[in-house]
Amino acid sequence: MKNIIDFGVSTWLWQSPFTTKSIDLFPKIKALGYDLVEIPVEDPMLINAKEVKKALNDNGLKVSxxxxxGPTKDLTHENKDMHRQCFEYLALCFDLCNELEVKFLAGPMYSAVxxxxxxxxEQRKIEWNLAVSNLQKVCNMANEHHLSIALEPLNRFESDMVNTAxxxxxxVTDINNEAAKVLLDGFHMTIEEQSIRKAIxxxxxxLIHVQVSENHRGVPGTGLTPWNDFKLGLDDINYHGGLVIESFTPEIKELAAAVCIWKTMAKSQDEFAQQGLQFLKQTFNG
Incomplete structure (x- = not known):
């Protein structure tokens, strides 16, 4: 049976932070041929869910x-006030997911990026246990919202806790809660995994969500990522879900510095989105 892939793109490719005004991107994203838009939530208070939901419907877009x-959202921090702050943020994100009719919240929420x-x-064990116990609480919160969480491994330069599949x-096994699921990101995988297919x-x-870019964070198809192995892996598990380009605009200096993007990856961000989607459709629909 043919996999059902929703091709998506993160608004981080153009803007940061996402606000209600970012819905101005939706007509362009739809016109480029995308099925889905990914909303990164830096500050939930900047987002009017009802307006965003209407714009999604008006443009025929799905959403993740x-x-x-960041450093103020760390479930492995020794300060429990930090945990409380993270729980409060996650509660707002879960509310947003419900209002947008999304089934899960994604990200590396076990620790600060x-x-x-x-x-x-010994310290690693302490922090691991903190992550497990706090994510068990997060899963209970997610269950109350009828949601899952998609936990994302990061490369070694961004996390010393969870790097691989x-x-x-x-x-996920230690959390032992049905709400705990997985997001895999091809950028991190090309750094950390021995085999993309085996990792999948x-x-x-x-696996309920997938993010991609090239190994250099550029346009899919212009680098060293073993895309055929990626496709075979998703075929192996009969993956149904989003395949979302996640890269970042160099125009937002704070964001670019955080992800170490020091130069443009395409002539324009629109070209990045257009060429990347064309390559992904050829590769994963072939």
Missing amino acids: VCGAF GKARMVSS EDVMRL NTVGDK
Whole structure:
């Protein structure tokens, strides 16, 4: 049976942060040929869900939602006030998901992005256990909203906790809650995995969302990513869901610095989106 893939793009390709006014991007995203738009939630208070939902409907777009987990959102921090702050943020994100009729919230919510250090095995165990216990609470919150969470492994330069498919499956197993699912991002996978296809099979039916860009964060098809292995892996598990281009505009300096994008990856962000979608459709619909 042919996989059902919704081809999507993150609004981070053009803007940061996402606000209600960002719905001005939706007609262009639809015109480019996308099925789905991904909304990264840096500040939920900047987003009027009713207006966004109407704009999605008006443009015939599906939607996915991912969280943004900077240094103030860290479930492994020793300060419990930090945990409370993260829970409050996640509750708002879950409310947004419900209003947009999304089935899950995605992202590396186990720890702060950029928390990559050399620490003792004892400290690692403490932080792992904090992540597990706090994500069990997050899963209970998600269940109350009839949602899942899609946990994302990051490369070693952005996380010292969860880098691979094996890592994230260990985390999901330890959380032991049906709400705990997986997001895989091809950019991180090209750094950390020995085999893209094997990694996808490792997570299997826990995989509910996929993000992609090239190994250099550029346009899909212009780098070293083994795209055929990627397709075969998704075919192996009969993946149905979003395949979302996640890259970032160099025009927003704070965002560009956070993800270390020091130069443009295409003549324009629109060209990036257009060429990337064309390549993904040729590769994954072939």
